[in-house]
Amino acid sequence: MKGSVIKYARDNIDTDVILPGPYLKIHDYNELAKHAMEGIDKDFHKKVKPGDFIVAGRNFGCGSSREHAPIALSYSGIKAVLAVSFARIFYRNAVDGAFLLPIEIDEETYKEISEGDQLEIETSKNEIKNITKNKTYKMKPFPELIGKIIAAGGLFNYKP
């Protein structure tokens, strides 16, 4: 999985900024994508490219249970969010709905990755290669069940 980084160097990016409340009534996924990150980045929809990654700090996706948040990011083209930690509902929505990969990274890695860096992520090796900076980082391995749900392609395809 290869792509370039859109970085938000902050903690607690909440679902109200990922996908603001007024759009909760919308269930057309492509329409939701047009409003992704609108709460902090009006230009996100214009700059995001298919395959891009978001990099952020602690507690990404805190706030509401709206699945609209990972959906809006996924349908914008985001394949993975790399964050120091995730809020629980965002995390399970991303995995169970197979919208994107929530990848936990350590503080150092978070600080080192810059806007625009080209990354190659190999989840089977728990490795993140920064092609731009010629460095390799470790990602936190997925817990066992999460890995299985991801491999199955979402909760509905997973057989317990």
Next chain:
Amino acid sequence: MLNITEKILARASGRDSVSPDDVVFANVDKVMVHDVSGPGVLAVFEKLRKNGVKIDRLHDPEKVWVAEDHFVPAADKISAQNVVLLTQFTKDYGIRRHFKYGMGQYGICHTLSHEEAMVLPGEVYVGGDSHTNTTGALGAFAAGLGHTDVAYVLLNGKIWFKVPETLYFKLNGRLPEYAMAKDFILKIIGDIGTDGAAYKTMQFGGTGISEMSVEERLTLTNMTTEAGAKSGIIEPDQKVRDYLAQRGATNYREVHGDPDAQYAKTYEYDASEIEPVVAKPFSPENVSVARELSSTPLDKAYIGSCTGAKLEDLRAAARILKGRTVKIRTEVLPAAISIFRKAMDEGLIKIFMDAGVMVGPPTCGACCGAHMGVLAKDEVCISTTNRNFPGRMGHVESKTYLASPLVAAASAVTGKITDPRDLK
């Protein structure tokens, strides 16, 4: 040595015992969908059908109930259509409990969960809304999920959970009359941060909780979401039994933790030290003593939502507003019709109207910045709701201070953030 959450999850997953970090598939006793998560669930059903999955029935429609709350009264054509979809959903799948706007009892889903005794002690309850945690105050395991997970529960009757660690918050002594549960929980969130309880359960106990009414306890569990918690819970006692009996529910299996139950960490608070606080923009963890911000001018006071418009919240606001007049735009929106009616019978609605307050219908509307009184750019609001992220209640450059109904009402009277003790 199991605590209440571990015991409920063990029972629900057919095990004798569970420990934190165990992954279980728990049988779910109650499921809630509303006018945002319901259409989301239907979109998931559609996607599954396109992949050849046959869906013609739910696992158990008797366990499912439906609320209309986020976009009622219909904010626009799309939200009106979502309610039509929701109505068709309950009809198609034989769901009996659908609280419809404009047809007697309806209100915010979390408020109905306790007002209508939809969820009982010892149960596993999930809902397509993050503040589902609220109902844990009745002694249930209650957690919010997204709509894929809710769809999974509707079709399979169970869902995975990682057994959470429990943080135990002990309140010693009775809260002073000028402080409310909202002040206590904001103080806690200020102390531990918005991810201080991430993936964990927050349990409340101690003499201060025993003294506290069921409605006030619901404010605590509601706000556990704002500390990142998976759930909030309080062991059921006689107050809970009486509360449920008044609502016709007497048949349930309570669960209690063992006397030597284990907690990951215990925090102790002295009730006499809790004082009126506010959470400043743009995070519920941004907590200050109200008196330190007493020169902050406001444009609006909002007394509404699942966490701030229960009957006792309205009583608290009325205690302040009686015989006074508001200086800023002020709205009171009871959280359910049953509460609206009780407030009317007790004379609270008259007190509000005499004070110049606009009284509106139950809705999540302005709390999530969707409709029914959103904020303009640069407007400043004091609100009894649970979140104050950028844009939460309207324009992304508006500001919300979270507070108790006492502080919000006192501030409505002066037009500035006001500790109720300082009101002349």
